[in-house]
Amino acid sequence: MKHYLTINDLPSIKTAIQEAIALKSDPYNYKNLGAQKTLVMLFFNASLRTRLSTEKAAKHLGMEVIILNVTDAWQLEFDSGAVMNLNKSEHVKEAAQVISQYADVLAVRAFPNLKDKHKDASEWILTSFVKYATIPVVNMESATSHPLQALADAMTIEELKTKKRPKVVLSWAPHPKALPHAVANSFIEMMQSIDVDFSITHPEGYDLDPNIVKETPVSYLQEEALKTADFIYVKNWSNYNAYGENTSQCSSWMMTKGKLGSATFMHCLPVRRNVVVECSVLDSEQSAVIKQSNNRTYAAQLVLKKILENEE
Ligand code: CP
Numbered sequence: 001m002k003h004y005l006t007i008n009d010l011p012s013i014k015t016a017i018q019e020a021i022a023l024k025s026d027p028y029n030y031k032n033l034g035a036q037k038t039l040v041m042l043f044f045n046a047s048l049r050t051r052l053s054t055e056k057a058a059k060h061l062g063m064e065v066i067i068l069n070v071t072d073a074w075q076l077e078f079d080s081g082a083v084m085n086l087n088k089s090e091h092v093k094e095a096a097q098v099i100s101q102y103a104d105v106l107a108v109r110a111f112p113n114l115k116d117k118h119k120d121a122s123e124w125i126l127t128s129f130v131k132y133a134t135i136p137v138v139n140m141e142s143a144t145s146h147p148l149q150a151l152a153d154a155m156t157i158e159e160l161k162t163k164k165r166p167k168v169v170l171s172w173a174p175h176p177k178a179l180p181h182a183v184a185n186s187f188i189e190m191m192q193s194i195d196v197d198f199s200i201t202h203p204e205g206y207d208l209d210p211n212i213v214k215e216t217p218v219s220y221l222q223e224e225a226l227k228t229a230d231f232i233y234v235k236n237w238s239n240y241n242a243y244g245e246n247t248s249q250c251s252s253w254m255m256t257k258g259k260l261g262s263a264t265f266m267h268c269l270p271v272r273r274n275v276v277v278e279c280s281v282l283d284s285e286q287s288a289v290i291k292q293s294n295n296r297t298y299a300a301q302l303v304l305k306k307i308l309e310n311e312e
Contacts, residue, residue: 030061063304078128096132114178145182146186150189169231176272180238227261
């Protein structure tokens with residue numbers, strides 16, 4: 001594997017899920033694979049899980065890790081041909097090539113601005129690093145996708161499912177801020193790639209990118225959609241059509257014990273208690289969120305392992 005930008009970069013998604021789960025039983029089994037290799041992680045946005053789990057994953061493989069919050073570096077220009085006479089001090093063209101001298105793998109987190117749909121869809125930050133870096137690039141959540149999260153989520157379903165083809169529902173949740181579509185997008189793509197009975201429920205007006213949803217059933221009736229679910233993945237996203245708007249709080253869409261029934265509750269975290277989901281769900285045995293965050297380490301480890309093996 002050269003880069004990990006979306007889940008479709010995995011040679012086989014189903015095999016990757018099994019291989020990532022297998023890494024958990026002996027995390028240091030490949031501790032020499034990354035010896036004398038360096039992972040640079042570049043953060044344009046905050047992170048708790050991605051930052052720590054990816055660093056832990058790299059260290060399981062024997063890699064050195066360098067982390068740079070871009071707010072501590074020179075402001076980057078991304079437009080080619082820009083006259084850089086304002087506040088941008090360095091072009092990504094130099095920055096990416098410079099980092100490539102210090103690192104063997106570059107991981108980037110860069111959220112969308114949620115103002116310009118076409119610019120966000122172009123993945124201008126991530127693709128600039130792919131274009132100018134001379135080393136593999138890993139997506140640690142970009143404008144439109146979060147493939148490390150999706151792999152961890154698929155692992156969690158695989159580990160917890162009690163039937164061959166569980167019913168999985170992605171349910172929109174209220175949130176005070178306008179949030180990106182990346183987690184939902186990658187989760188949808190992942191569910192479309194594995195053997196589950198998958199559907200989406202959200203209030204009217206919160207339809208996601210039709211090029212991602214494709215033929216997946218969508219319902220505007222949450223309680224109806226959640227009936228008989230085995231896994232309920234709860235996530236907020238802002239309006240896709242009225243791009244980036246978050247006009248309706250729809251507080252009645254918060255996940256409750258009553259709506260959850262006997263299903264397993266999933267969320268990528270961080271989560272706002274008693275806004276997105278009530279405490280009694282998060283604090284119950286039915287919540288898989290801590291397991292999901294643990295699986296982030298092994299999802300990242302599988303991705304780094306595939307990249308390092310490709311380089312050998
Ligand atoms: N789920 C997730 O990506 O968490 P962080 O934003 O804390 O990395």
